[in-house]
């Protein structure tokens with residue numbers, strides 16, 4: 241099996257000394273077979289757990305070539321980064337402790353992020369490995385290192401299956417303030433991707449700096465048929481220095497961000513408040529686990545629907561909660577075992593335990609409130625989302641935006657189906673296909 245062998249640089253070096261190489265290869269094959277037998281084939285997760293986690297978001301390095309002032313991984317502080325780089329997971333650890341366990345959990349896509357992921361020397365090897373494991377891959381980049389030549393290389397090693405995710409907060413100078421880069425560079429990369437036939441997605445980090453420009457940014461993205469999601473500015477890493485001043489509040493959300501978000505189904509990814517009728521979601525999904533967190537497709541707050549991992553191997557329920565709210569480390573337990581035994585994942589996926597307005601709301605399950613906003617504003621990740629502008633008396637209070645959300649959700653189902661994250665009832669996933677066999681590999 242290709243991924244149990246020492247391919248590439250390390251293996252080539254070993255191969256030069258024949259005896260050691262043969263021994264190493266034999267050991268790899270034996271370990272590979274026993275690993276597969278005991279850990280792969282024998283672990284058979286129930287359908288529910290296997291289909292809960294579709295995406296791994298992995299910040300594989302903290303190194304970066306930009307200095308964004310609110311960087312949540314703290315990559316704008318070179319001294320701290322240098323100290324932590326020594327603890328970054330290696331390719332072998334990533335393969336054995338994250339990718340193979342993720343596959344057993346039914347994960348569909350790995351999103352490679354940073355820092356700037358492309359600064360890892362083994363970035364292309366990791367992308368190649370992802371595709372060999374039959375996982376889809378996305379590359380989140382600040383675009384500085386993403387030349388046309390680099391894009392072609394990524395296209396080549398992923399057999400054209402990579403999606404490029406670009407961080408772009410505004411089309412105007414707001415982008416340079418928050419991203420340390422001009423939006424022209426991001427736009428150029430998006431255009432190059434279109435020409436090369438690579439998938440495209442944009443992440444817009446929202447805060448007070450882009451209230452006015454948000455609608456225009458979304459309009460540009462939608463006009464160019466690109467999917468997107470909003471990510472909140474949070475008090476993680478260097479964000480903690482400007483969160484109070486620059487974090488958005490409920491008025492900003494109601495007046496500036498929410499109207500554009502709810503109008504465009506291409507961005508129905510991880511945002512709150514999400515006023516989807518629970519009955520409609522149950523009907524569309526086939527009722528899978530809708531009394532805990534909504535799946536097939538995931539909607540509202542995605543915490544607990546995806547797996548977020550930092551460069552040192554800590555795991556959390558959402559990327560913006562990494563470093564501050566961790567379920568454990570993959571060096572101690574492989575990802576699947578860690579998630580299965582985590583009390584954080586157990587809590588966050590049980591929305592019947594939400595408190596305050598979120599706990600008495602009709603959208604308790606289909607929205608759930610941004611758990612990160614609850615945590616960063618109140619310290620309680622199961623608390624009320626203070627940025628929500630909806631004030632339900634009880635479960636009978638219906639939002640004036642429900643009808644519009646329901647209408648656009650039906651369109652979103654088509655997008656989600658095409659992206660492989662939604663299957664209509666009667667056409668449910670039956671779990672992962674077996675891993676590629678040794679035949680024809682290595």
Ligand code: SF4
Pocket residue numbers: 471472510511512540541542543558559560609610611612613
């Ligand atoms: S906590 Fe939920 S809504 Fe907030 S950013 Fe994370 S997944 Fe999105």
Ligand code: SF4
Pocket residue numbers: 512513514597598599601602603604607608609610625628629630632
């Ligand atoms: S009160 Fe909570 S669950 Fe209800 S809409 Fe607002 S954020 Fe969502």
